[in-house]
Amino acid sequence: MVLDGATRAAVATSKVLVVGAGGIGCELLKNLVLTSFVDISVVDLDTIDISNLNRQFLFRKCHVGMSKAEVARESVLKFNPSANITAYHGNIKDERFGAAFFEQFDLVLNALDNVAARRHVNRLCLALGIPLVESGTQGYKGQTTVIRKGHTACFECEKMEAPKTFAVCTIRNTPDQPVHCVVWAKYVLAMLFGPADQGDNIMMDKADEGDGLVHASLLAGPVDDVPGRIFTQFFKVDIEKSLQVKDRWATRAPPVPLDLDDLLQSEMPTEVAGAARDQTALTPAENARVLVDCLAKIMTERSDAIGSIEFDKDDDLLMDCVSALANLRMHVFGIPTCSRFEVKGIAGNIVHAIATTNAIAAGLIVIEAIKVVTKQFDKCRTVWIKREGPKILVPQMLDRPRPSCFVCSKSKLVVSVDTTTFRLRDFFAGVLRAHLGMNTPSIDVFNRDNYVGSEDDHEDNQAYLDRVLSDPGVRIGDGAILSVDDLSQKFQVDLLVRHRATGDDNESSGGPAFEVVGDLDPTPRDVIGGDDDAAAASLSGKKRPRPPADDGDDVVVIVD
Structure with missing residues (x-):
């Protein structure tokens, strides 16, 4: 890639945060230093496993057990010894990587394989107005896109596909x-x-x-x-x-x-x-x-x-x-039996990574990053990596924010739950952390004049967390409006609680203990900027492929 003088200067003076030093991250770090990005920080929680070596080319067998971020830094410096690369071995959701840490960067590049972490980074970048280039791969498929506060759809505007579920009786009795x-x-x-x-x-x-x-x-x-x-x-x-x-x-x-x-x-x-x-x-x-x-x-x-x-x-x-x-x-x-490799893929919910797909995604990230640091936002694209069809790469105009997105539009969510049986502890764990992806939520019941606070506020009084929502000391009953803040994400959302008696749903046959509704707007999103070909692709009426939601955790959900 040949850059003109102005572009090279913008690239060289940009301070970039790379989140993730795995399959995409290794390729991305190499691409960045070879494209004149020289002020880079990289964060990754993981250590190197021998199974990483076939596709994460910055690592060797002697590195097994060592920090991915730290080894990646040392390896990438061999491509450009003058680069200023800082490595952090830690969880991006840790307090030390909060708003004050993010504010120092001009651009954030996501190379994560974890949905919860991607949500967290998405929310911090939106809160601070920092452009984010998001990416993901899944086998031969993948995508990159650019997220800008107020201008584009965010990571959570697009609903993730619900994980597959299997009835308990099938697993236990009739597989x-x-x-x-x-x-x-x-x-x-x-x-x-x-x-x-x-x-x-x-x-x-x-x-x-x-x-x-x-x-x-x-x-x-x-x-x-x-x-x-x-x-x-x-x-x-x-x-x-x-x-x-x-x-x-x-x-x-x-x-x-x-x-x-x-x-x-x-x-x-x-x-x-x-x-x-x-x-x-x-x-x-x-x-x-x-x-x-x-x-x-x-x-x-x-x-x-x-x-x-x-x-x-x-x-x-x-x-x-x-x-x-x-x-x-x-x-x-x-049932036809499987190899150990196949069982491992199922047990770990692994869609086996392909090095070339990661390399393509990393290249696309850098192309979008250059557009961002040179303020050419009208040229930014979402690019889909596909195995089938006449084209491997399919560019598309960036979507506008979804009006009903509870993350970037401040829409109010409605939570339906049996407030007489559902515990406060389960509300924190199931609704706020697991379902909404919050990290350290704090609750203020502002129409009931009751500040619940966070779980840590009740560390010495665990019995309080075991109270049901409608308890007089909690006061989260039907019609309660909750203002929920997460300082670690600089994220705030309002929740309207509606009481739904257990008998009002099908919980006994596997129905949910709670339901969260807030993404009801079916209106197609607009597109912004760009050339006619990309606009035609976006407005052709074809359904967009879903972005890979490649979480390293289990997604085989059991419903009883």
Whole structure:
């Protein structure tokens, strides 16, 4: 890329923040220093894992376990030693990266794979009026766009697609897809070795004596007996019990119980190593051996951690255990089995990253960044990366802000909830943090003359957080108007609370405990600036592709 003198000067004097030093971030940092950006700060929470090395080219095997941001800085300086790059190893949502930190930058470039963090950066940039170039990739697809306060749609103007949901009864009793078995396996692992208080674990009722299975009893007695006892319970006893429900199998093939001794004697053990270990679907006997070995190792090598173990897709022992559990269940229910690689993708909600897509996205980010720092906002574009169609890159005019967006338009949201049963603690966690993406919310019930404050305000009085919303001390009943602030995001939203008795919805059959409504405007958004070709693409009537919402966390939501 050849830059004229004025453009080069604008680029060289711009102070840029890069958020994320992973797949896109590595490519982006390299592109920036090779395009004369020399004043760069980079923030990333993660450390380097061996699985990153195939696509995050700034890292080598010797860097495994080290900070991504810090290693990326050292590697990029080799491209341009005169660049001034500051690396921060930390969470962008931490207090030290608040408004005062962001205010020093002329431009923010997002290279994140986490929706919550992207929301946070979006809100801070809007609050401070800092231009943001947003990006994301998902396999062969991706996009980049520019966000400017008051001029363009923000990250949250576009509704994210709701995650897929699966009924609990399907996962527990009648699975017919690999994902059902993988979700089941993760819950079994958590039930056996995780914390006792897991209200969202669909298997925890298996610990009730009335079910005939106290999970602690599975882990009791001689350690050598534990793997066999667990296998027999889940793949023989439970399956035989399920077969007794005749109506359940009237229209579907019944499951087939497994006997551990029969499996282990059915074929000689073989050593599967290297790439084949990940890419090959194992036989039932091989999966049985893997499971027994994993359970034995957990009992002996991680005995001190039992009761606090949490699944991590990058923990080989736990990943092997979940893969074996899931594949054995697939075999029991006649579902085609999967390789460990495939199970890992499902378990970690991974759409496997492709280095070339990341490289394309990073190049597009820099092109838009140059337009921003040279004030050529009318030339800024949203660009979609597509695998199908006549063009790989599809530019589109930037959308205007959505009038009903609760982040950039100050629209009021309506929250419907049973105020007589819903706890204040759950309102903070479920509505404000999880649903609205807030970080440190604080509540003022301004039409009831009651300042609730934040959760930290009640650190010494946890009982207050356990009160229901309509409690006289909380005063969030029907018609309450809440002004909710998050100082860490410089974000404020007004909520109107409407009481909805539990019986008014279908909660008993899987309906939501609360409902948030505030994005009701169906009017197509306008476009701004640019040439006729891009305008034609935007106004052609074709539905826009959804931006990748590539969150590293699980999105297999369970509805009970």
